[in-house]
Amino acid sequence: MHSEAAIREPLILGHKTYHDITQDIVGPIENKAPRGWYVLITIAGLIALYGVGCIMYLLSKGIGVWGMNKSVDWAWDITNFVWWVGIGHAGTLISAVLLLFRQKWRMAVNRSAEAMTIFAVIMAALFPLLHMGRLWLGYWVFPLPNQFGSLWVNFNSPLLWDVFAISTYFSVSLVFWYIGLIPDFATIRDKVTKPGMKKVYGILSFGWSGNAKAWTRFEEVSLVLAGIATPLVFSVHSVVSFDFATSVIPGWHTTIFPPYFVSGAVFSGFAMVQTLLLIMRKVMKLEAYITVKHVEYMNIVIIVTGSIVGVAYITELFISWYSGVEYESYAFINRATGPYWWSYWAMMTCNVISPQVFWFRKLRRNFAFTFFMSIIVNIGMWFERFVIIVTSLHRDYLPSSWNMFHPTWMDAGIFIGTIGIFFTLYLLFARYFPVLALNEVKSILKVSGESYKKEAAKHHHH
Amino acid sequence: MFSTRQWQESLLRWSGSYSSWYSFLRQTWREQLAAHAGPTAIFDDTWNTTVHDGVMTVPVPAATAPVVFAGDIAAATAAAAKASAGAGDFELALYTTEAIGNGQHANNPWLQEMPDPLTKITWDNYVCMAPADVERLGLNMYLGEKAPASVVIVKVGEREISLPVVPAPGQKSGTIAIALGYGRGEFGEKVGRAACVTNHEGVFKPVGRNVYPFTSYADGTVNYDVLNATVTPGGNTYPVAITQTHLTAMDRHSVVKETTIATYMAGNKRAYNKPHELGVHEDVNGDGVINALDKKPVAEFDLWQEHPVEGVGHRWGLSIDLNGCIGCGACITACNIENNVPVVGKDEVRRSREMHWLRLDRYYSSDMTKERAKEEGLGKISMYLDMEVPSESPTVVFMPVMCQHCNHAPCETVCPVAATTHSNEGLNQMAYNRCIGTRYCANNCPYKVRRFNWFNYVTEKFGEVNPAWDDLGRMVLNPDVVVRGRGVIEKCSMCVQEIQATKLQAKKEGRPVRDGEVECACESACGTGAIVFGDLNDKKSKIRGLANSDRSYYMLEEIGVKPNVNYLVKVRNTEEGVANQA
Known part of the structure; x- marks a missing residue:
C-alpha cells in the first residue's frame, strides 16, 4: 500500500522534466515569437515613440509646457517618479528578501520581477532629469571635482540623498539580476544552433562552464548580493519619502513617511508584477510555472501591504487632528473635502478598501480578478503620490498663494510615454532573455519522486 | 538717440527758429517770471529752485469777498431727479485703475501686468459686480486658470459692450463698475508696440475694451456715473489672468494681525x-x-x-x-x-x-x-x-x-x-x-x-x-x-x-x-x-x-x-x- 503525505501543492504543474523546462524557456527565444508578442510590442512601441516625441518637445520649449505654477512647483513629474520607484521595489524584494527567507515559490517570478524593477527604476530616473529646469547641467548633482573652486553639492538636501539612493539601488539590482542570468544565458548558448545567437549568448554568459565550483560561487554571490540588496529595498523608498518628510509643508512634514512609503512601494510593486505576469503567462505559455499558488501568495502580500498603507492613511488623519496644528489639520481636511477630494477618495478606494476583497480565497485565486485588481492598485498608488504632492502644495500656509494645478497634454503624454517605453523594454526582455530563472526552477522540480510514483502506479495496476 | 531729434525741436526748426528747445523753454519762462514774480528776481536762481521743487509759489492777491453759498437747491433736486429718471437695473460707475490710469499708461507692459489692488486681475478690464448679483444672474463666482469669467453684455441706451464679470466683495448690490483706459489700439490707433498683445497669428489685439463711450457730457462736465445700465448674461466665458485666486485669510492669525x-x-x-x-x-x-x-x-x-x-x-x-x-x-x-x-x-x-x-x-x-x-x-x-x-x-x-x-x-x-x-x-x-x-x-x-x-x-x-x-x-x-x-x-x-x-x-x-x-x-x-x-x-x-x-x-x-x-x-x-x- 502506497501512502503519501500531501503537505504542499507542487510549485510546477504538469509533470515537467528537466528537458521540458529548458524547452519551455529557451524555445521562444530560439523560434519565432508568438503572434501576441508582435501585437503587444507594436502597441507599446508606438506609445513609447509618442512619449519620446513629448520629451523632445519638453526639452526644446521648457518645463512650462507642463501645467505647474508658482504654488505647485512639482506635480505629475514627481508623482510619476515616486510611482515608478515604488513599482521598482517588488523585484528586489522578491529575489533578495524571499531568497533569504528560503521562499522557493519566488523562483518562477523573480527573474521577470527583477527585470521589471530595472526598467521601472530607469523610468523613475527619467523624471528627476526631465523635471530639471536646466537638464544640461544635471550632472552637477554628483559630487564631481570641478574647476569652479570649492563648489560642492549640498549634502543636506534630500534630493541629493535620492541621487545616491536610486543609483545604488539601480546598480545593485542590475548586478543581482545579471548574475542570476549568467547560467541561464549559458544554457541558451549551449542549446541554440544559429552561430550568431550562439556568439551573443556566449558573450552574455561570461564563459560559464557549469562546474560545481562555479555553482558554489554563484550561490555564494547570490546570497551576498541578497544581503546587500535587502536593506536597499527599505532604504530607497525611505529616502524618497525624505523629500517630503524633511520639508516644512503641511502634509509633507510627516515622520510616518518612511515605513508608509516602503509598504506602499511593495504594494504597488507586487501589483505591477501581477499585471505583467498574468499577461506573460498567457502570451508566453507559462501556465505550468506561474500558477494560482504564486498569484495567491502575491495577493496575500498585497493585502498585507495594502492594509499597512491603510493604517498609515488613518494615522495621518488622526495625527492631523491630534496635533492641534492649524495648518496640518487643514491640509488633511482639504485633502478629503477640498477641490481635489476626488483624488483622495480614488486613493482611499483603490488602496485601502478594494484590496480587502482578497480576504476571500476564491477571489485571490482568480486570475481575471487579480489582473483587474492589480490595475486598480496601481491607479490608487499613482493617486496617493498625486494627493501627497499636489494637494499639499496647492493650499499650504498663505491663503494668498492657494492655487489649482491643471495638467496639460504634455503631463499626460510623457507619463503615458514612459508606460510605453517600460512595456517595450519588458517585451524585448521577454523575447530575448530567459523569462524564468530556468536553472533555479529546475532545483524545485520533484522529478525523481514523481517518476517513482509513476513507476509504482504502473506496477500497482499490473 | 539713434540720430533722432526731440519733437519739440522739430517744431522749432519747422517754424524757422534754430534755437534749442532748452533755451526756448527758458526764454519763455524768463518772460513769464518777469510778469509774475517781478523783475527783481534773479532768473537763474528762480529757475533752478522751481525745477528742483516742481512748483512755484506766486503771490496771490487777497480775496476781497467771502464765498457765499448761492446754489439753487430746488434746481439741484430737479437735476438729480432728472438724472435718476429712466434708471436701469444697474448703476454703472466708470473708474480709472491704479495701474494704467485713464489709459495713458496702457502701453506700459509693467503696468498692464501689475495686478489690480482688489481684484488681482492683470491685462484686462472687466465688470465688477456684487457677489450677490453675480450669483443671482447665475454667473461664475470662482475665477482661476481653468475657471474663466462669465461674459455679460452691458447696455446703456443704444451702446452695448460685452465684458467678463468679476465678483467684487463689498460692492453694493445693484451697482457695477468698469475701468476706463482699456481697449486702446482699436480702429488702428497707434499706441506703441510695448504693450501690443498679439494673438496666435500675430495679429494685434487691444487689451480690454474701451468704455469711454459710456461717459456722457452734459452741462459742461463729463459724467462718469451711468444710472440706466442693463446687464444681460452673454452665455459665453472669457479667461482672466488673476494672481491671487483665494479671497480670505482663513482666520490664520500668524499671517495677518x-x-x-x-x-x-x-x-x-x-x-x-x-x-x-x-x-x-x-x-x-x-x-x-x-x-x-x-x-x-x-x-x-x-x-x-x-x-x-x-x-x-x-x-x-x-x-x-x-x-x-x-x-x-x-x-x-x-x-x-x-x-x-x-x-x-x-x-x-x-x-x-x-x-x-x-x-x-x-x-x-x-x-x-x-x-x-x-x-x-x-x-x-x-x-x-x-x-x-x-x-x-x-x-x-x-x-x-x-x-x-x-x-x-x-x-x-x-x-x-x-x-x-x-x-x-x-x-x-x-x-x-x-x-x-x-x-x-x-x-x-x-x-x-x-x-x-x-x-x-x-x-x-x-x-x-x-x-x-x-x-x-x-x-x-x-x-x-x-x-x-x-x-x-x-x-x-x-x-x-x-x-x-x-x-x-x-x-x-x-x-x-x-x-x-x-x-x-x-x-x-x-x-x-x-x-x-x-x-x-x-x-x-x-x-x-x-x-x-x-x-x-x-x-x-x-x-x-x-x-x-x-x-x-x-x-x-x-x-x-x-x-x-x-
Missing part, C-alpha cells in the same frame, strides 16, 4: 500681538510644578545650530507696516524695474506664473471665524468652507510679501547643488548660474515667494511684451542686475546691487554705511513709508527700532524659520471688532 485702536492704546502687547509659545519641560513660571503653563516664546527655539546674527557686521532686513500699506502696487512695479523682472504676458499670468518678486496679498474679512464656529458648534469642514467666503461688506488687508530672508531658510537646505545660500549679512542669496531648476526650494518656501523661469521669457514666446526683447527695449534694463534665462529660480534679493554699491561708496569714503543710505526699490517707491529697509545690527537704525516695537511680528513665526522681514500689526480706527485679532 490686526487690532483696534482702543486695544492698541491700552498698551498690553499680549492683547494684540501675542508671541507664539511652546510648552517646555522646565519650570518657566516658577510655580514649582512643570505643567502646561510653562511656555517659552517660539523665537527661543532653534532646530538647527543658530546663526550668529548679532554683532557680526550688517544684517539687512525689512520692516513692513501693515498700517501704512494702501495696496497701490507701486512697490511691485519699482521692484520689477530695478531687478529686471520679466513681463510674462496674460497667458502666463493666467497660469499663475507671473514673475513678481514682490506681491501684495489682499485678504477680505469673512464672517466666519474659529471663535464663531466654536460658539455655534459648527463642524470644521463647514467652518473652513464658510471662511472662504468674504463678508458682504468686508474689511481688506494689504500685505506686501517678498522673500523673508529667513535665518533658518527652508529653501537653502533642500537645494541639491547649493544654489541658494545664506550670506553673512542675513541675505538669502540666489546663484542663478548654479541653479539647475529642481524647484524644491520653491515648494519648501512657506511664503511661496520663489519664481521659476518656466520658459525663456526674455527671448521666446512672450517676447512681444517683455522690455528686454530687443536692443531698444533692453535700454530699460538695469545694467547692475543680470537677466535670467530659462530654467532657473529667482526671487527678492533685497536689491543686493544697491547694498553692494553703497557699501563700496562708504568704504571709499572711509566711513560706515549710514542708516537709510541703502534704499530698496520697493522702499523708495512706497508713497506712505510703509516699507523700511536697513541694518538690523545697527542699534540706532530706524529698522531696529521698528523690529523691536510692540507692533512688530514675524509672519508664520511658529515654523521657526526666523525671517529678517518683520511686519507691524495693523491698527484700525474702529470700535468694532477686527478680522484678524490675535
Whole structure:
C-alpha cells in the first residue's frame, strides 16, 4: 500500500522534466515569437515613440509646457517618479528578501520581477532629469571635482540623498539580476544552433562552464548580493519619502513617511508584477510555472501591504487632528473635502478598501480578478503620490498663494510615454532573455519522486 | 538717440527758429517770471529752485469777498431727479485703475501686468459686480486658470459692450463698475508696440475694451456715473489672468494681525500681538510644578545650530507696516524695474506664473471665524468652507510679501547643488548660474515667494511684451542686475546691487554705511513709508527700532524659520471688532 503525505501543492504543474523546462524557456527565444508578442510590442512601441516625441518637445520649449505654477512647483513629474520607484521595489524584494527567507515559490517570478524593477527604476530616473529646469547641467548633482573652486553639492538636501539612493539601488539590482542570468544565458548558448545567437549568448554568459565550483560561487554571490540588496529595498523608498518628510509643508512634514512609503512601494510593486505576469503567462505559455499558488501568495502580500498603507492613511488623519496644528489639520481636511477630494477618495478606494476583497480565497485565486485588481492598485498608488504632492502644495500656509494645478497634454503624454517605453523594454526582455530563472526552477522540480510514483502506479495496476 | 531729434525741436526748426528747445523753454519762462514774480528776481536762481521743487509759489492777491453759498437747491433736486429718471437695473460707475490710469499708461507692459489692488486681475478690464448679483444672474463666482469669467453684455441706451464679470466683495448690490483706459489700439490707433498683445497669428489685439463711450457730457462736465445700465448674461466665458485666486485669510492669525485702536492704546502687547509659545519641560513660571503653563516664546527655539546674527557686521532686513500699506502696487512695479523682472504676458499670468518678486496679498474679512464656529458648534469642514467666503461688506488687508530672508531658510537646505545660500549679512542669496531648476526650494518656501523661469521669457514666446526683447527695449534694463534665462529660480534679493554699491561708496569714503543710505526699490517707491529697509545690527537704525516695537511680528513665526522681514500689526480706527485679532 502506497501512502503519501500531501503537505504542499507542487510549485510546477504538469509533470515537467528537466528537458521540458529548458524547452519551455529557451524555445521562444530560439523560434519565432508568438503572434501576441508582435501585437503587444507594436502597441507599446508606438506609445513609447509618442512619449519620446513629448520629451523632445519638453526639452526644446521648457518645463512650462507642463501645467505647474508658482504654488505647485512639482506635480505629475514627481508623482510619476515616486510611482515608478515604488513599482521598482517588488523585484528586489522578491529575489533578495524571499531568497533569504528560503521562499522557493519566488523562483518562477523573480527573474521577470527583477527585470521589471530595472526598467521601472530607469523610468523613475527619467523624471528627476526631465523635471530639471536646466537638464544640461544635471550632472552637477554628483559630487564631481570641478574647476569652479570649492563648489560642492549640498549634502543636506534630500534630493541629493535620492541621487545616491536610486543609483545604488539601480546598480545593485542590475548586478543581482545579471548574475542570476549568467547560467541561464549559458544554457541558451549551449542549446541554440544559429552561430550568431550562439556568439551573443556566449558573450552574455561570461564563459560559464557549469562546474560545481562555479555553482558554489554563484550561490555564494547570490546570497551576498541578497544581503546587500535587502536593506536597499527599505532604504530607497525611505529616502524618497525624505523629500517630503524633511520639508516644512503641511502634509509633507510627516515622520510616518518612511515605513508608509516602503509598504506602499511593495504594494504597488507586487501589483505591477501581477499585471505583467498574468499577461506573460498567457502570451508566453507559462501556465505550468506561474500558477494560482504564486498569484495567491502575491495577493496575500498585497493585502498585507495594502492594509499597512491603510493604517498609515488613518494615522495621518488622526495625527492631523491630534496635533492641534492649524495648518496640518487643514491640509488633511482639504485633502478629503477640498477641490481635489476626488483624488483622495480614488486613493482611499483603490488602496485601502478594494484590496480587502482578497480576504476571500476564491477571489485571490482568480486570475481575471487579480489582473483587474492589480490595475486598480496601481491607479490608487499613482493617486496617493498625486494627493501627497499636489494637494499639499496647492493650499499650504498663505491663503494668498492657494492655487489649482491643471495638467496639460504634455503631463499626460510623457507619463503615458514612459508606460510605453517600460512595456517595450519588458517585451524585448521577454523575447530575448530567459523569462524564468530556468536553472533555479529546475532545483524545485520533484522529478525523481514523481517518476517513482509513476513507476509504482504502473506496477500497482499490473 | 539713434540720430533722432526731440519733437519739440522739430517744431522749432519747422517754424524757422534754430534755437534749442532748452533755451526756448527758458526764454519763455524768463518772460513769464518777469510778469509774475517781478523783475527783481534773479532768473537763474528762480529757475533752478522751481525745477528742483516742481512748483512755484506766486503771490496771490487777497480775496476781497467771502464765498457765499448761492446754489439753487430746488434746481439741484430737479437735476438729480432728472438724472435718476429712466434708471436701469444697474448703476454703472466708470473708474480709472491704479495701474494704467485713464489709459495713458496702457502701453506700459509693467503696468498692464501689475495686478489690480482688489481684484488681482492683470491685462484686462472687466465688470465688477456684487457677489450677490453675480450669483443671482447665475454667473461664475470662482475665477482661476481653468475657471474663466462669465461674459455679460452691458447696455446703456443704444451702446452695448460685452465684458467678463468679476465678483467684487463689498460692492453694493445693484451697482457695477468698469475701468476706463482699456481697449486702446482699436480702429488702428497707434499706441506703441510695448504693450501690443498679439494673438496666435500675430495679429494685434487691444487689451480690454474701451468704455469711454459710456461717459456722457452734459452741462459742461463729463459724467462718469451711468444710472440706466442693463446687464444681460452673454452665455459665453472669457479667461482672466488673476494672481491671487483665494479671497480670505482663513482666520490664520500668524499671517495677518490686526487690532483696534482702543486695544492698541491700552498698551498690553499680549492683547494684540501675542508671541507664539511652546510648552517646555522646565519650570518657566516658577510655580514649582512643570505643567502646561510653562511656555517659552517660539523665537527661543532653534532646530538647527543658530546663526550668529548679532554683532557680526550688517544684517539687512525689512520692516513692513501693515498700517501704512494702501495696496497701490507701486512697490511691485519699482521692484520689477530695478531687478529686471520679466513681463510674462496674460497667458502666463493666467497660469499663475507671473514673475513678481514682490506681491501684495489682499485678504477680505469673512464672517466666519474659529471663535464663531466654536460658539455655534459648527463642524470644521463647514467652518473652513464658510471662511472662504468674504463678508458682504468686508474689511481688506494689504500685505506686501517678498522673500523673508529667513535665518533658518527652508529653501537653502533642500537645494541639491547649493544654489541658494545664506550670506553673512542675513541675505538669502540666489546663484542663478548654479541653479539647475529642481524647484524644491520653491515648494519648501512657506511664503511661496520663489519664481521659476518656466520658459525663456526674455527671448521666446512672450517676447512681444517683455522690455528686454530687443536692443531698444533692453535700454530699460538695469545694467547692475543680470537677466535670467530659462530654467532657473529667482526671487527678492533685497536689491543686493544697491547694498553692494553703497557699501563700496562708504568704504571709499572711509566711513560706515549710514542708516537709510541703502534704499530698496520697493522702499523708495512706497508713497506712505510703509516699507523700511536697513541694518538690523545697527542699534540706532530706524529698522531696529521698528523690529523691536510692540507692533512688530514675524509672519508664520511658529515654523521657526526666523525671517529678517518683520511686519507691524495693523491698527484700525474702529470700535468694532477686527478680522484678524490675535
